[in-house]
Amino acid sequence: MIHIPRHAEILKLLSLLRTVSVGDFAQRLEVSEVTIRKDLAQLEEMGCLIRTRGGAQIAEDTRILKTIEVRQRERIEFKRSIARKARDLIREGETIYLDAGSTCLLLAKELGGINLRVVTNSIDVMVVLSAFPEISLISLGGSYRREAGSFVGPMAIEALRMLHIETCFLGTTGFSSRGIFSSQNLIEAQLKQKVLEVSKRRVVLADSAKFGREAFSIFARAGDVDVLISDSDFAHEKELRALGIEVVAADHP
Known part of the structure; x- marks a missing residue:
């Protein structure tokens, strides 16, 4: 959080x-x-x-600390708007996956009142969803990354092999006009790759500030992602749509 x-x-x-x-x-x-x-x-x-x-x-x-504080507040509002737009993609009764990360956590907070099965590797997401009795919650096991509040590694990947996810929602550290999505952590990237493999509809949530960043570990390329939900400041829709990625702009906060 x-x-x-x-x-x-x-x-x-x-x-x-x-x-x-x-x-x-x-x-x-x-x-x-x-x-x-x-x-x-x-x-x-x-x-x-x-x-x-x-x-x-x-x-x-x-x-310039004042500028940073303003930017932080703006980014949170952008992420909230992305989370609300992502909620519109979720259908009653389906099985979804929520990644670890701040935007997916905000999405989790929007899910009260929806009958869903949710798979996640995030402790923060688990805590939020445990308060919603209408949600069936499935946690991945594995090695715990304290700095991210997430479970990763071979055990988590093996658990995913037994599951079919209808829609996954993933975060990313960076993404590019070539349709490359990346993470700072190799083990996190490996888990994201497996999530994409077992998911029918694959959605990435990323605010526009992450565009142009290239992190260490690539977890997806054009063809691996169906939908990108970003904020209203994102100005590179044409490049990604040309690669076959649907780009959805969240409402301005």
């Missing part, structure tokens, strides 16, 4: 000290190191900082 006040404090510390360790963040902000690692992963995804071994360092564009 995104916690704006704490994220702002993290960026303030980095603007003053340039480089800060996970332990120092945890002590100053009075939260666990696990929580800090998740915060740093989210802020790196936004382009606000660069994670280092054991901590983080400032990114060049974090010097």
Whole structure:
């Protein structure tokens, strides 16, 4: 989940000290190191900082803190609008997959009152959906990635081999005009690939800020994704539609 006040404090510390360790963040902000690692992963995804071994360092564009705070709030609203648009694609009674990540978590919060079967590898998504009695919840096992709050690895992949997913919703660290979708983590990318294999309709949720980013591990290319839902600022629909990807623009927040 995104916690704006704490994220702002993290960026303030980095603007003053340039480089800060996970332990120092945890002590100053009075939260666990696990929580800090998740915060740093989210802020790196936004382009606000660069994670280092054991901590983080400032990114060049974090010097103007007010601008960063505004951008964070805007991105959350964009992600909410994407989540609401994604909800419109879900049909009563179907089986869907929800990925780990902030936009999929926002989508989970929109699912109350719908009769669904939901498969997920995200602890945060599980917690949200456990409050909805009309949803049948299936959790993938596997190795737990604390920084992402997700289960990954061979056990999770093996569990997917036994399932048929009607619609999957995946997040991405970056995507390009060539229809390449990528993740920072190789093990996460491998799981996403398997999800795509067992899903009939494949949907990626990505705000426009992620366009043009190329992360380490490619998990999908043109032909592997049916639908991209992005925000109203996304201006490269033609390139992706030419590759056979349906592009859906969420309403402006």
